[in-house]
Amino acid sequence: MDDLTEKMAQAFDAAPIGMAVSHHRVLSICNTSFAEMLGYDRPDLLGQSFRILYPSHAEFDRVRDIGLKAMEEHGSYSDERMMRRKDGVPVWCRFRARTLTPDDPLAHLVMSFAPIRDQLDGAQLTKREREVLSGLSRGMTSKEIGRELGLSPRTIEDVRARLLRKFEVKNTSELLSRMSYAQPRN
Amino acid sequence: MDDLTEKMAQAFDAAPIGMAVSHHRVLSICNTSFAEMLGYDRPDLLGQSFRILYPSHAEFDRVRDIGLKAMEEHGSYSDERMMRRKDGVPVWCRFRARTLTPDDPLAHLVMSFAPIRDQLDGAQLTKREREVLSGLSRGMTSKEIGRELGLSPRTIEDVRARLLRKFEVKNTSELLSRMSYAQPRN
DNA sequence: TGGTTATACGGTATTGATACCGTATACGAT
């Protein structure tokens, strides 16, 4: 068999970004990163509907038509969307898709999924950490964030320090370059 | 030959994101998106050094060691960096890499490249600004960036100040959160 | 030719960030 083909397949599998192929919204193949990102063993995913990877049936329906027109015209589409891990934890992703069948885009899709908060293997953010991160991304000082949250600036500094340790970065700038704005949730 | 292998190779090729494999900084294979993103015909890229894809030899040297330690430890690395199209136009990318040879990370790398945006809020970055931004996103201080670029720390502070004015942000953290690819453009 | 901008560097002054030291409560897991 073709050596080049084998190398490309290996590259697909080892890619540092989640990748998957679907036919009419059924996953036919995916790579290791994709399965890991969503907390599955790969064999459990193959042949499954993408339904199980979205937070709800409504969301699954909603995203179906999104980007259809763009793909009919340009063959590709990109947005940011929420996926659902096996354990139920939502993952906010940069989603990219290219169709190999522009007349019927969903018939054969190649997709990539990049978690927006990467470097985040298992480490998830607490509510406080998200609140503080939100302030930091808006350029606020610890003092200002403390005022906003009704806390001592010292406490904000504690949370910052914890974030720096957690993500193994040297300072807040590096932290924010690794993470995107994290919307505070409850 | 294996049908699955062929499908994975096809997915690699048609991926909606630039992908490439290198051995010791020489490109061995890449997909269509990668060649398109950088303005080349794919055959012209295969076997080439990655040198031609960076803005300068200095930049090519500089990025070599970046992320080596992370890859030795975790097998993967990600940052944002400037690539150079065939026509000389710089492209700001989200770069991700996974090594298949953790003992010698550069021996066998699988990479993905996602263009962040074509224009940064209409404002163009100068070469200096890009170099400084690169250091900042890696958590370096002005002093450290100055050393890396052979400049006075004071000059780095000037460039930082210019960046803060240009993007109308309060500090470096807000700057980097805006430069992140996941950020909504204003 | 003058105006603007980028580059590069010096000084000083103030604020902010970060790293330590410490205490204390709360909560979940083993």
Add this chain to the structure above:
DNA sequence: ATCGTATACGGTATCAATACCGTATAACCA
């Protein structure tokens, strides 16, 4: 029940960042 972690706060010490003051050169543009 003890361990680990998150939370919350206090202090001090040091370094970094930012904002000003200044000068100077080079490039480009109207």
